[in-house]
Amino acid sequence: MLVLRSGAAPACAAPVRPVAAPPAAGVTKQGKATFYDSAGAGGNCSNPAAPADRLYVALGPQEYADGAACGGYLDVTGPKGKVRVMVMDQCPECGPGHLDLSREAFARIADPVRGIVEVSYRLVVDPPLVGPLTFRIKEGASQWWFAVLVAGHGNPLRSVEVRQGGSGGWRAAVRESYNYWLIDSGAGPGPYQIRVTDSRGHRVTATGIRIAPGQVQRSAVRMYGAASGGSATSSAAPSPAAPRSPSARPKPATGPTLSPSNSVPEPTEVAALAAEDGAASASAAPVAAPPSCG
The missing domain is CATH 2.40.40.10 (RlpA-like domain)
Incomplete structure (x- = not known):
């Protein structure tokens, strides 16, 4: 017997795109x-x-x-x-x-x-022999446009926050696809405190980071394990890289062109290491699509 039902016929669900995420810890x-x-x-x-x-x-x-x-x-x-x-x-x-x-x-x-x-x-979770953290302010950065590259962290990063001097609220930076952390409206003239949190919940704060575009400011701060004391130093901007081979990856676009500062970094200090939830990164496995309506 034919049974008729009122209402529109169900539409086929669109395929669900895989979730973009780094490889998951423990998998x-x-x-x-x-x-x-x-x-x-x-x-x-x-x-x-x-x-x-x-x-x-x-x-x-x-x-x-x-x-x-x-x-x-x-x-x-x-x-x-x-x-x-x-x-x-x-x-x-x-x-x-x-x-x-x-x-x-x-x-x-x-x-x-x-x-x-x-x-x-x-x-790899908490890879050893990594660090201390380094900070590189992007060419063109100023008190009105902030961009920093954080390296030497070991685990993938979850967030980077910045504040002017030692007071005021923390401002969240946004990670771009080329791995610089940006605050489009700037973070002030510096020096800055920069608070870094990784995917395992490790959190540290470095201080005395100045606007010194193109220079790598080396701290004594490590994301996990024993954090050594000491002062930050500054290295000159690297010489231009050798020409890329045809298989090399494209270079991301740079930020606005502004006059760079010649500031020298101040000593970097360690803030208390505060472990959070330690949750692993989300799995990158594809999400199964619903069955075809055919």
Whole structure:
């Protein structure tokens, strides 16, 4: 018997896009690896240069997650063994689970002549021997437009907050896809306190960070473990990177062009390390789409 029901026919649900997020802590994933050469450049994460050991990786857009994975570390296991690499770059053409390793990292886990191999990989939690934190104010920054690159944190970062001097409220910076943290309306003339929280809930505060565009201000602050005392120092702006090879990643756009300051950083202090919830990053696994209405 035919049964008629009133009302409109149900519409097919649109497919749900996978959630963009860095690899989740505590989860071993399966994938594949290829390799490329950044030609010494620091990749889409805007590092001044590639790591000295040249062990780095570029992730596809889903796991790069608009820069949220930058500065984290993966343990990658292949046919020949395991290598630890820093997330430094985005591989626009790579799908979920596709790691584009540096040539040196690939050679640790497989014969480069193979070109592509199956691997497993896992996010490293609280990687040792990382830090202290460094801060690089972007070229063009001023009291009216603030942008800072934070490095040496080990775990991916959750938030960066800034306040002028030692008083007033904290202002949240917004992470751009090229890994600088921006406050479009500026944060004042400085010096600043900068409070950094990572994906594991570790939180520290560095003080005395000045507007010194293009200079790396090195602190004595570590995100976790014993934090050593000492003073901040400043290094000169790095020399231009070597020309990128055809496989290198595109460079992000710069901010507004303003007159840089020649300020010298003041000593950096450690604030109390306050652990929060320690929650792991959200999983990057694709969300299953609803069944077809056909």
